[in-house]
Amino acid sequence: MLIFAALFLPLIAFLCLLFLGKKLPRQGDWVAISAVIASFVCSVIAVSEVFPVKTLHYEVKWFSVFVHEFNVGLLLDKYSAIMLILVTFISALVQIYSTAYMKGDSRYSRYFAYLSLFTFAMLGLVLADNLFLFYFFWELVSVASYLLIGFWYEKPDAYRASRNAFIINRIGDTGLLLAMMFIYLQFGSSDFILLTQNAVFPENTWWMTLVGYGIFCAAGTKSAQYPMAIWLPRAMAGPTPVSALIHAATMVAAGVFLMIRTFPFLEDNILNLAAIVGGITAFTGAFAALFQQDIKRVLAYSTISQLGYMMAAIGVGAPEAALFHLVTHAFFKAGLFLCAGSVIDALHKAVHHMHITDPDFDVQDMRNMGGLRKQMPVTFLCFVICSLALAGLPLTSGFLSKDFILNQMLLWSFQGSALDWTLVVPVMGFLGVLCTALYTGRQLKLIFGGQPRYFALYDDQLRYINEFTEESPAVMRRVIGILAILSFFFWFSWIPWDAMKGWFFEAYPMAADEHTAGLWEEFTHAIAHKYTLILSLGLVTIGLGIALWRTGRPNRLIPGFVRKVSYHFFYTEAIAHLILVRTTFLAKKITSWIDRSVIDRAIDMGGIFTVTFAHILGWIDRTFIDGSVNLIAYIAGKTGALSKSIAGSRIQSMFTAALLGLLLILIWVVFI
Structure with a gap:
């Protein structure tokens, strides 16, 4: 019963706020927060009874068509267990944070209703025991994200961003629908237990290839893999806590979770495609973040890059490594977004206090910041910790998970010749490490380092905006403090440089299957880890050093077209507009x-x-x-x-x- 309570409590909160929101215009937050905290407690108790070896499966008959029966149920295994706790925990923190961030909004109760719907949809997705039910919640996640991204629908950017995200994700959803139909026609069922444990899949059949491409298309679109990642940076038009929720452990993680769920019946050509696309995404996302000016867009492209690492890990035959990075990434990326929200909220209040009416002033533009470490010391400290975890420095959780993925990339690439095409994947991965360190150091320097850069006329004097910037409210500081603490290594492994010694890989052991067989004789794990450690640490140190040294100084070493390519994400959106929109208009003519x-x-x-x-x-x-x-x-x-x-x-x-x-x-x- 606990698993049902964990699932349906957010739905009850959504319905209560939806129909009683007008009667609770300012008190609706406690309904949603109480529900998600209760859901988290139920999740912890339910998971403690089964994790990591047991499995709970509840199934009932849904409907029948002639001789075909369709069943639905909930599946709690070690994969859904970790996601269940992660989703409820991050959702609870985001909702608590939102009580201060969204205070005074005219649609306050409706905002929490949408958050509850989003949480319910994500919980249903991770607990679904078959592809049909999974697809239902998959679509519900998209609907809830559409409502949240476009929450401030009176803003043209928010409306267009929500519509853009919804339409692009429909393209990928078509692939999942077709894959689900092929699987059901072949086996007469879409039950995950049957498909992953008992079903015998034929090799090199056309329908299995179509199933793999359909699943990868859906997962790649939802998890913002290149080139279908163009919707994610635009999604920053929603409230910042929504960005934290979408980027941390929910919507974009759904695609990675789908690949992990269906990994046993993905063919080698699909996994190779996932490895290549993931490696490209890891580099292009990090490179695109280098010259962004908006504080949230830097983090958005950072999320794209980290999702690329997760997808590449699945492609090289290490889904457990992808799941591990998904967990660690949830904490430090949620912390970064909520720290960014604290900075934006503080600047909004300063603008209001100074009566700044400049239409060109943007509180999210990092060029208007600088020197905020003195006015916002708690936010600064938490941002530094989460940023170092993102960059992958030792003593952080991000170092453990990213280093492990790089290690698996290197092992996978050396299963053939050193000049084989597979070497592209680790090369892209290590280039992504360098770019991540560069944009992380640059962002820290622009926001908190140096001197204040924006000043305006106040009481007939030119005053810096930093003078009127204050630390975020206590509830916001507590939330980002919790996330910063959870970004350290000891929550996952007592040995700060080896993730394999921690509890996670004891529960999710890595198997030397056909994807990694034969690698251990020629290029052992220990040697690979040694080279990975040296190379990644060297790149991170160089990247952070260059960023902290050169940021804020005239940069004539990098050509202008390189900065433009980075800023415009390799002109992917323009190319997509040319291919899709212009092609559509040409077809119309x-x-x-x-x-x-x-x-x-x-x-x-x-x-x-x-x-x-x-x-x-x-x-x-x-x-x-x-x-x-x-x-x-x-x-x-x-x-x-x-x-x-x-x-x-x-x-x-x-x-x-x-x-x-x-x-x-x-x-x-x-x-x-």
Whole structure:
């Protein structure tokens, strides 16, 4: 019963706030927060009874079509267990944080209603025991994210961002729908236990390939893999706590979780594709964050990069490493977003206090910040800790998980020749490490380092905005403090440089399967880890050093086009606009020309032919048919007139005519 309570408590909170929100315009937060905290407690108790070896499975009949039965149920295993606790915990912290951040908003209760719906959808997704139920909650997550991203719908950017995210994710969802249909047609079921434990999958069949591509398409779109990642930076238009929730442990993590769930029946070509796309995403996302100016967009591209590492880990045959990084990333990325929210909230209040009316002033632009470490010491400390975890420095959880993924990339690439194409994946991964350190150091320097950069006229004096910037409220500081503490290594492993010695990989052991078989003889794990450790630490140190040294100084070493390529994310959105939107308009013009010049002309010619043919038929009708009828009528008329004249004659005339006729017959017989 605890698992059902954990799932449905957020739904009850959503329904209460949806229908009673007007009666609780300012007190609705406690309904949502109480529900998600209770859900977290139920989750912890339920997980403690089964983790890590037991499995709970509740199933009931849903409906039947002829002989086919469709069942739904909840599955609590070691994969859903960790996600269950993670989602409820992060959701609880985000909702508590939001009580201060969203204070005074006109749709305060509705905001918490949407958060509760989002939490319910994500919990249903991780607990679903089959693909049909998974797909239902998968779509519900998209609906809830649409409502949250576009929460401030009166802003054009928010409306467009929510619509953009919803439409792009529908493209990937089509792949999941097709994969689900193929699986059901083949096995008569979509139950995860059957598919991952008991089903025998044929190798190298066309339908298994289609299933793999469909699943990867859905997961890649939802988890913002390149080039389908263009929706994620735009999603920053929503409230900052929403960004933290989406980027930390919910929506974007759903795609990674789908790949982990379906990993046993993904073919090698699909995994190779996931490795390549993940490696490219890890680098392109980090590179795009290098020259962003918006504090939230830097973190958005950072999330894209980290999701690339998770996808690459799955591709190289290490789904446990991907899950581990998903967990560690949830804490430090949620902490970074909520720290950014604290900075934005503090600057908003300072702008209001100084009565700044400059339309070009943007509280999210890091060029307007600087020197905030003195005014916001708690936020500064938490931001530093979470940033170092993101960069992957030792003593942080991010170092443990990212170093392990890099290690698996390196092992996977050396299963063939050193010049094999697989080497691209670890190369992209290590380049991503360097770029991550660069943009992390740059962001720290721009926000908190140096001197204040924005000043305005206040009381007839030019005053820096930092003078009126204050530390965030206590409730916000407590939340980001908890997330910063959870970003240290000892929560996952007592040995700060080896994740394999911690509790996580005892519960989720790495198996040397066909994806890694044969690697341990030539290139042992210990040696790979040694080289990975040296290379990653060197790149992080160099990147942070360069960023802290060069940020704020004139930079003439990097060409302008490189900065533009980074800022515009390799012009991916423009290319997508060219391919999709322009192609659509071109197709519209072509089809319009075909409609006017071919179809309409054909219809017009058909009309002309029909009219001409009708005239010909009319002439034939008048000349021959009507003429024949009129001729028959004329002959009939004349015959009748003749008969009438004969019938009306006298008997003498008729007798005379008869004799003449008889005489003519005799002459014909005798003489002729």
